[in-house]
Each structure stands twice: as C-alpha cells, then as structure tokens.
Amino acid sequence: MVLDKTKKLVGLSPMEGVTDSVFRQVLCRIGRPDIFLTEFLNVDGYCSKGKKHVVHRISFTEEEKPLIIQLWGNTPEYYEKTIDGIMQDGLKPDGIDINMGCSVKDVLSGGRGSALINNPGLAKEIIESAKIGCAKYNLPLSVKTRIGYDQIDTENWIGFLLEQHLDMITVHGRTSKQTYTTPANWEEIGKCIPLRDKISPTTLILGNGDLKSKKEGDSYVKKYNLDGYLIGRQVMNNPWVFAGRESADVSKQEKIQTFLLHLDLYEKTFVDRKPFAFEKKYVKAYLSDFEGVNELRREILLTEDIASMREILYRELDN
C-alpha cells in the first residue's frame, strides 16, 4: 500500500502542462519523491469521443510508480467510469486523487475544482462514485484541496472531507480566492491534524504550498505532525529538490546532461503527441545558476527542432 501511515510521504505536486511523464522520468534518475501525482485528467473528456486527446495526461512508465492519477470534473458517474476505463486500459496506478483545489477560472466556471468547496453535496456524490470505482480495484482514494473558497473554512470543509473517510487529503494552505497572492498558511494546515484525529484517524494529511526544500517540508511535518507534503513549483526552479540538492551545487555539465536526458525521453515518450516547443518551458529549470547561462538560454529558445537544441548543448558540454 503506497499510502503508508508509518512513513512520512514526500510527493511531487501535480502541475498541468509541467509534471508529465517525461519530467517525472527525469526526476526518477536525478532524485525522485516517494510518490508522483499525474497532471489532472478531466473525467468528462475521458468519457467522451475526445478521450484520445487527453489520455497523455495520465500515461506513465513503470519506473514512475508509486503514482496516483488525479481526476477532475463535476459529473459524479464519470468518476467510476473513468476508473474502470483506466484499469481496463491496463494502467496500474497506485491510487486515485480528486482535484478539489484548482482555482483556474475555466475550471471554476463549471463549478469544478475548488468551486466544489461551495457544493459539498456534489463533492460527496463525486467521492461516492470514485469510492465505488476504487473499491473494485483496491485502490486508495484521496482529495487535494484548499483551506476554503473565499475565506478560511478549514474546520467545516476539511471536517466534511474527513467525514468521507478518504485515505488521504492534501491541503494547500490557501483559499481558492487567494490563488497564489498570499503566503501558504501552514498553521491552518496544522489544524487539520487534531480534526483528523477526532473524525477519521486513518486518513493521511499532507501539506502543500510554497515549499522550497525537503528541509523546509520536514520542519513543517515535525512542527504540525503531518503525514507528509507535496512540492510543486520549486521543482521548476530546482529539479534536484527531491535529491536534497541546491541548484547552485549542481555543475553546469550535470545540468546540460540532465536536459539532454529530458530531450531523449521526450523523443521516446511524446514526440508525436506534444509539440517540441512545449519542451522549451524546461530550459530555465535545467539551465540556471552558471556563468553564461542567460546567453545559452536565449540561443536555445531560438531553436526550432531538437537536433539544433542538442547541437548547442553538446557544444556547451565541452566548454
């Protein structure tokens, strides 16, 4: 069982368009977390004719396990159907997570993501449908959410989720309205632990928000007795964060080699499904903190194919 109460869990927070299978495979080689979550998959899209356009979001390789597939949407019956589909397609995730935390306008507009905080009745129906799906395959079920919608409502909202007896809840320490404008409120995340102990002692509680290192995450785990944490955006400043290394301590050569590895894995995994230009978003993540990096990045961003990018990277390896 991946959600083990006896260990503190460190995970990669899901980031749509960023933490795809290729990026996760790179992390597996340079320093991986205990668990991965996939980018979120819309259940309506998956249960429609457009399925083939969205399945890349949940594809993964064996080495990325343990891995949890994250779903979103507000049609309850599609959760069970999607879980059936995933299993019938031969994917073997280690758990299913429901997104009840996204604060992006398009997601909120349909009453989805963190808008579900305002609609516990629908949230309950969604959880029930996912529970039925998960029970068939013995998969744990979790929810990733925030501490409220337009105001902090930890006790009510997290209390309600705890009453659903989920296997795990990840709490991002901001309200939906706060998007990213205020620092994450770890004290509020900490309040979930006594709540959990009272309502659903077997549910794991992970914290999330603004973590810059494992050291920082570990200190919150200790302070609030959390079961672990997820790190998101910092991995794009420092892909070595799960190895416990600072970007400044990784050599230019290692950074370039890691970017070359990313390009190889992209060609193996996604070359027909994702345009090459998408990969440019990783340039800054891998290539930073060394002399001449700004010029190098500028040159790389002007390339129009992988071969040209590789040529520049190999030239720099020898410099």
Ligand SMILES: Cc1cc2nc3c(=O)[nH]c(=O)nc-3n(C[C@H](O)[C@H](O)[C@H](O)COP(=O)(O)O)c2cc1C
């Ligand atoms: C580009 C981007 C995409 C994201 N996509 C998702 C997603 O698909 N599912 C999800 O639950 N959260 C998503 N998030 C939220 C992050 O997982 C995380 O909760 C948030 O960024 C706070 O953690 P951090 O400060 O460590 O980044 C996304 C965030 C960003 C910046």
